[in-house]
Amino acid sequence: MTTDMPARMLRLLSLLQTRREWSGHELAERLGVTGRTVRRDIDRLRELGYPVEATTGHAGGYRLASGAAMPPLLLDDDEAVAVAVALRTAAGGLGGIEETALRALAKLEQVLPTRLRGQVAALQEATSTITWESRGPRADATTLAVLAAACRDHEIVTFDYAPREGARASRRVEPHGLVASGGLWYLVAYDTGRDDWRIYRLDRLTEPLPTGRRVPPRTLPGPDPAAYVAAKIATAPVRYRAVATVHAPADTIRARTWALADRIQPLDDSTCTVDCSADALPRIARTLAALDTDYTLDADPAVLAHLHAAGQRTLRAAGSGSRD
Template structure:
């Protein structure tokens, strides 16, 4: 790195550490003349950093907000603190934060020295977070390994326990991570089964990046695939139910991780969801208190009749 480039980066670090710097203060810190400071400020502006200059009492150089976010310079302590916070955010339950935190963490991890990675791991291992989603925790190293593999199109091998409790070994081409706020899922192409799969991260162990890369296939929409997988495919009975209410109204009663909702004309919509017990499914569908009719299957319609008779008998008694 040239002396000039090093000095410009040092100047950027100073501007990011304090709101306003006077020209003489910067010149003293950098060991250069005020003219050199002005030239370095122009170099930062050419790189897209909005450096404002003002005169008079309290004036000086100030790093402003631009139309785009330029790179930040972090010292070691700041990088460790940011990585720890991003790990916590990636596993948290704030809607919309988990995926963004994971993307930022993946970028930071790519340039972080190994000595700082070990510090981040040590802080994270010594931290316990109480959240409402603790029933399905995800190992942060698994999360990071899969995020890097998705980014780099790298083969991975994992040990996986499916919903029935069967342990298998999977050879995967990982494409995208999806979070529902409660759990993390991986959309991947299973090389042995020659098909796409949606896999829960909390059921994974021994996740290993193999070093070899793959050519990207035409992949399904990750969010739609995972939503369909977790709302219907695990269950014995999948019901289609027409509600006499608009899609927007029913979306307030059901979680998007448990049902899919389709438009069905003015004032109606169709909800698709599943369960292993048809009568329990009927009770779940009745909870919003909105009139509905079971379109399919017959087992769920029969469950609605038996539950209706049971509830009617309870009222008569």
């Protein structure tokens, strides 16, 4: 039982920050106090400016709502270290967030206890990051935040979307989850206009607007959003077809081309097929090079022409090299 009122109120605030909603009974059990004490402490938090809302339902409850300013976050030791390290390595695939992440990190490190500051420093000193200049599209951080909140709250959103082919059009969806893959971000959502599940690339999505309407979560046709996106990408139409019959076990090829796990099919213990089809010819060439073994290829003429030209360049380069 937490008898010290300031400590109890800090514990109450911490609980409210860890979950969307708590019943009064649950909070009383966690704090070891009566429901009346919980109500009094909630009133004290409101007097201090924390936007704690009462919720309706079978037994009623409480949640920490958004306010004019974000209240102080209460993190345990592991959470503080995780946030600090994540901020240091933040912003992969996101635009305009690097400087913001560094400002947040500076604020966090300023208030970290000495024991945690040492852990964070040790992790940062022992960890190196290779930063590649991204040539692809980057997702907008604000868009990501809006959609993440909609996924959490099961709130319908609208936005404009530009598909790879066709005109930009409005969408109205029930967001389910966000997936990062290959430097891109995807939204998995149920499209109410098409009455079906869809995935949307965030770099093609603009002006996401929450509607304020919340709906019960739907059951995704798959184990999780990441698996759903992977399956959709693997079966999506592509510009160039290329299927290799490889003289190596499927498990060996999966280890060499991990990104193509769903496109590798064993024929027997020593042979498999690899679907290398893609929208870009250089990507097909890189995948075939990663096989590092003999194979036969069934591919579009454009793929064969690209591979022939690339092979000729490689032979010329090898012939011009030093043979000492």
